[in-house]
Amino acid sequence: MSTVKFTVDGEKISAEKGETVMSACKKHGIDIPKLCQHDAMENVMACRVCIVEVNGEQIQPACGLKVEEDLEIKTETDEIKKYRRMNLELIYRSENHYCMFCESDGDCELQDLMWENGIDYFEHPRLFPDRPIDSSHEHIVIDNNRCIRCGRCVRACEEVVGNQTLAFGGRGLENEIVADADVPLKESTCVSCGMCLQVCPTGAIFNKHSMFKGIKDECDLTESTCLRCSVGCETEIYTRTGHLVEIEGAESEMESGGQLCEMGRFEPLVDRTEKIDDVIYKENETEKEMSLAKGLEKAAEVLDEGDKISAMASGNLTNEVLDSFSEAMRTHGALFDVVGAKRHRFEKEVKRRINMIEGHFIDDITEVMKADHILLYDTSVRDTHPVLASYIRRAAMNGTRLITIDAYEDRFWEHSDISISVESPKTQLTRLINQVVREGKGSIEDLTRVSSILGGLRVHPRDVMQVVKHLEESTYDIIILGSEIIDRWSIRHIFELAKLEGSYLISLNQASNQYIRSLETEGVYEEPDVAYVLAGDEDDQEDMKKLIENADFSIVQASKRSELTEKADLVIPSLTMFEREGTSVNINGEEKEVERVMEPKGELKSEREFFEELAEKR
């Protein structure tokens, strides 16, 4: 990278060639006013607020202008200030900006600029347009009356989320934000990630669950890691007087663009399930509340009495909690497992049998966007790992060939180049692909043989050939194996395929915390005397449910009421995900800090101490 030198308001600055004046200035602490520019997206130079004077003659937007040797930039000439004021005023006065009852009052980039530029009176009258407000969506409101047409939301939805839901409809003054072909957002292709509202500089798109709960400046901010899936997005969590206000993605994370998904951004805000504060012991159909200490004793007692003990933890807990829990359980002679670990164990076994090296596994999922081919086996990724899904969509939009295979609905059909549907992700298909790779096309040219292998599969041999052809053509292909695949043969075939083709692999499982890969886990007794389930915030885990249903006595430790706690004999409170602190390992194998967002409200202050005590009570 060569550097160039240029002047800004008389100050000499050096910058990298190809950089914009705005970004170079920012690095030197000179903030040029802006509205449409956003680091996570392409610059469109639409708002004309960042205008600067170039070489004493031209006027150019700093966000579009590339640095050049000896450029002479002035950011605050009388002329520039006059034009900037005029444009700001026109923007403000042409829509219905009534700050005093706007959701974004105090959190608004337009308002900030108005103040910054000392606009304490107006030269132009208000226009009073009457624009649509779309509040159909569960979480998001789009109020076109406050929209400044910066296009950030449109670009975020397309460039960051890879979704292309939002667009500009209409020309000139009729230019408005619409979803798809102007349908209510609720009925659109929106994936409810909330990226649009995060980047909207004004009160035009806002969060229903956060509105009027507090200005960000007046909130406490905690930077943490989302533990809803193993992507482990970095979060910025705003609270006020101990209450959750809003969750945002950290925009410093450039590749993700500061994305979160519906689970990470909205679900904690809408969660109204009753919290568990006390120990509940059920005896003869009656519920008895007891202190935490009593609960601990009771648990120890039951564990002591049990012969076959199964312990299962949620995969969304921190390393520290998982460690101390497994330790406590082992001292009580229990078999220990974590949700998602089974898939990992299968994987490990396959790797050992086919002699697979770690080098096949990608340690940065954003690599997906650099691949020329992606084979996605099990499209549930869209719901289980939504931000990874956005990378896949972005890759597909930018020309990566996407091959999808699913037993159910192909959740990437809009982006998929070859979409293969199988009755269920059965082993035959993978075996077939595998076989062609191994034995050559000849092995499949005999169609009768093919159909016998295919059995009842709704898959055409042509598709198989296509898949193989593309994999062979590609120079950088990534195979993504969704977390719903838990049959050993499929895993083996896919891994083998990767080995044969030299493909890279991303193998997903249900756990958010990939620390499970270093933990020792094993299968549990299916019909134990005692089942101890550490559910945390989890409530709909099939394996956990099955386990307590089959146990003589069940202990569920959870933060909130759920089907699990209804069925348990002994319920012990756990911390919520915002009360917990510690570390967690994401899919890239990086250890991430999980910060405490709120002080624990109940008697339980530390799960680790609780389990240490439980271990001692042996």
Add this chain to the structure above:
Amino acid sequence: MTRREILICSGTGCLSAGAEEIEDKLMDELWKHELEDKYPVTRAIKRTGCMGPCNLGPMIIIRPEDTFYGNLEPSDVETIVEEHLLKDRVVRNLLIEDDGHKVEEFQKLDFIQGQKKIVMRNSGDIDPSSLEDYLENDGYMAARKAITDMEREEIIEEIKESGLRGRGGAGFPTGLKWEFTAREDEDEKYVVCNGDEGDPGAFMDRSVLEGDPHSIIEGMMIAGYAVGANKGYIYVRAEYPLAIRNLQKAIRDAESEGYLGENLFNTQFDFNVELRVGAGAFVCGEETALLSSIEGKQGRPKYRPPYPAQSGLWDQPTVINNVETFANIPIIIEKGSEWFDDIGTEGSSGTKVFAVAGDVGNTGLVEAEMGTTIEEMIDIAGGVAGGKDFKAVQIGGPAGGTIPEEHIDLPIDYDSLEEAGTIMGSGGFIVLDEDTCMVDVAKFFLDFTQEESCGKCPPCRLGTKRMLDILDKITKGEGESEDLETLEELAETVQNTSFCGLGQASPNPVLSTLRFFREEYEAHVNEKECPTGTCKALVEAFYIDEEACVTCGKCTEVCPVDAISSGDESYSIDPDTCISCGECAQVCPVEAISEGDNE
């Protein structure tokens, strides 16, 4: 009896004036007089593109005499056939008059004589749907010469030396533009013809596309060869169905006769052309928006640099030129850069086609040599209509400006126009007579650009709206003293900070009328008066002096809106109905009627 050819103008203007009816009638008459052998339809009757003097339509030219009959009614055709075709006698009463004398030959029309036809060389002369006709007129000779005889650099040099500048508005040197693209080291390059022509009242590109489509294909092919592109796109607005039809046929014919496709003229050079039909938003004429539109995206302008020449269609180097620009190419290659450079002025060679409209004798297309003065142009167009005085001319459409009477001897070329505060634009030329309100003119053009703003950037989307509101206020008599200043400030902001040319140029009509006709604005604002009586809200009704009225009733007969009612002592005018035309005052024998309040 001489062997003749009959040319029927089938440009859009003439078609809507009834050219098809004339053609039908002509066929009937030929049949009736058993002339079908002498006048085989395919040879002797030719539908041509626009001949130029559109307000004389429908029109025909009979060759070889070059006799011109215009403003024809179907009933005239019978006379023409019986007299002219059968008896070789010109039908004098159907000839067109110029300055009181009848003109027999088309070339002798004042309107035609003052012109110099380069771009329109074939339009109105050949059958646009016939490749054969084009070939007969040396069609594709230039392309053959360029591709088989010339080096790429040589062609670019030739175009550079000819001094040809883009006719789409900005006037960028065409050769230079080609050179930029030629220099790029990419396999895929494109040539795009901008036929969006969105200026209100403009139809020069349309006429060329309709009247001489092959010349555009040929121009593009030469460009493609010169810059190393094998694919061309012609972007035409959907409102031009005839242009689309003729282009489609031209492309098909050229393909089947080997003038498009692979190994052209037995060389290694391949070239193909595809037609793209645009939705017709004005901003789609802006090159980056147009390219987005061809790519199937929303037609919104993009930031330059990079310029299309480096990174255009699908991010590949792209030459984009206007229709008229391409039409000049074959003839430059054919006759040489020197020949072309000799035409016109120092900085502006060649000709320019103007759509002459407004208060002139003859409206229509005028192709004039660069450097022709405004006065000469108006003469070509038959002078100011109705013997009125000339006030100003609006040149360059909504992005252009107004030039007042005192500059009537201004030569029309890029540099002179720019100095006078306007631009060549795509060639709008609207003559305004003494009765035109300049505030109203500014409002008309601003109204257009405001409507056409794509909405991407605030100065254009909102600034033009605000300016329009102020103009509206002024024409309604609600102007305030600071309005003109605010208008200027807004204009400056919009001009200097808008994203694309549409916004940047949109204040031009306002600024140039403010520059030359400020007192007219001031009259509106300060005296609440519209000097030309155009702004309805500002004109005062007429009234009748009761003492003086002799109740003759002459005034009631002339009032076009029946505002005058009779009375015993005196007639009276209803001020709410009166439109202040002043007809009544002119007929009153005792001068009892005058303008203003009856106070």
Add this chain to the structure above:
Amino acid sequence: MAEDKPTVATACMCGCSGCHMSFLDVDEFVKELAELLEFQSSHVIMDIKDIEEVDIGILEGTITNEENVEVAKEMRDNCEILVAWGDCACFGGIMTMRNFEPVEDILEECYIGKSDDESEIPDPEHVPALTEKARGLDEVIEVDAYIPGCPPSADIIRYGLEKLLEGEIPKLDKDKLRY
């Protein structure tokens, strides 16, 4: 007291008196002010309705009826420096939301549509008629200084008054400007 103390008059147009309330929040500064200024009239602290010649005229609220127009003009005629307090006076504020609909429709909706049977649209003979549009002060009279905010904080009001006492026209920006 010395005669050369600047005189002040304040009045409220169509507003909630919140700006005046916020002014009262200057707390002990009131005492200081009393030393520095002479209040000729101010509806929140004294019962004088007539506006006489003053140095500083302060107006709160939107112009929404004929009386407001009258008071605004009277104030303008009687003061040297006219100060607009609050979003309403500065830009029209929340009251301008009625400008979305014609005034007749608003009256109809309020007094007929949303009221009981006996309700009727007030007679302009008795109650000042509404103006066609609700407007900020500077759309009717000339304004010299703007102190926006809904309401402007006591600190900012104080800052504005202090500047005026120093003989300057207050101009707000950055941290001082809020609305």
